[in-house]
Amino acid sequence: MKRFLVLAIALILAAGLIAGALFFTSSPSFSLQVIPENTMDSIxxxxxxxxxxxxDEGQGSGEGETVDITATAPGATVTVNPQAITPGQVAEVTVIPDKASTGETLTVNIKGERGGFTQTGISTIVVWVGEDTLEPYAADVRDRFIPWLATNYPEFGITTETEWTGTVVRPRILVVTFYLFFSEDWEMGVSWHVTIPPHDWTRIYLRHRATEVSPSYAFEISSLDAQEEPHAIDPKDAFAESVWR
Incomplete structure (x- = not known):
């Protein structure tokens, strides 16, 4: 009888150890990074x-597997692309405030889920009165760089045929004006110094949309009036250590 009791206890302990090991190796935990974390201004x-x-946090059978990304923002239209990512990939949550949200502060909830484990990030958008009057000039500034990029950095795949979608960013900053353009592969930040020559510089940065959370390249034209050639600069010298938002 004692032998059976000892055997039963041993089996129970072994089962517990196996269950614990299985739980550890199947842990799906991960961390979620949302950029920007602070408040964004928009119109x-x-x-x-x-x-x-x-x-991934720790090691387990969930390591490297996809995390589903969802988002909500009452008072706005929200899209997520792509809707599932693995470590090393980047998803973009695009929030377009409704006109009725002007003057309001919107709350953006972004959630990642994998294997029943969930992480959440919360950001806000202050919707100011205004409209986009900058795109024509911003596109002209952008196009000052594109032929030079096509010649000197053909690996980017950016040419005069590349299609871009633009949007206002940092609408309340006036001395330096900011604008964003998105192609299929790249985010391009465009900024220009609103002043007289020879201080009328303009700068751009480039971020690969699918894989990067910060810019990897930056370029400058030191004076638009002098029609100077673009040249490469360090992203930090373009105030582009992180994306403009």
Whole structure:
């Protein structure tokens, strides 16, 4: 009888150890990074683009598997692309405030889920009165760089045929004006110094949309009036250590 009792206890202990090991190796935990984490300013009808990245926490059978990304923002239209990512990939949550949201502060909830484990990020958008009057000039500034990029950085795949979608960013900053453009592969931030020559510089940065959460390239034209050639600069010298939002 004692032998059976000892055997039963041993089996129970072994089962517990196996269950614990299985739980550890199947842990699906991960961290969720949302950029920007703080408040974003915008105007109705413009794209507010949040970047989302994930990283595995610890080791387990869930390591490297996809995390589903969803988002909500009452008072706005929300899209997520792509809707599932793995570590090393970047999702974009695009929030377009409705006109009725002008003067309001919107709450953006972004959720990542994998294997029943959930992480959530919360950001806000202050919707100011205004409209986009900058795109024509911003597009002209952008196009000053594109032929030079096509010649000197053909690996980017950016040419005069590349199609771009634009949006206002940082609408309350006046001395330096900011604008964002998105192609299929790239985010391009465009900024220009609103002043007289020879201080009328303009700068751009480039971020690969599917894989990067911060810019990897930056370029400058030191004076638009002097029609100077673009040249490469460090992203930090373009105030582009992180994306403009």
């Amino acid at each position: 109705a009808g413009q794209r507010c683009v949040f970047l989302v990245a994930v990283a």
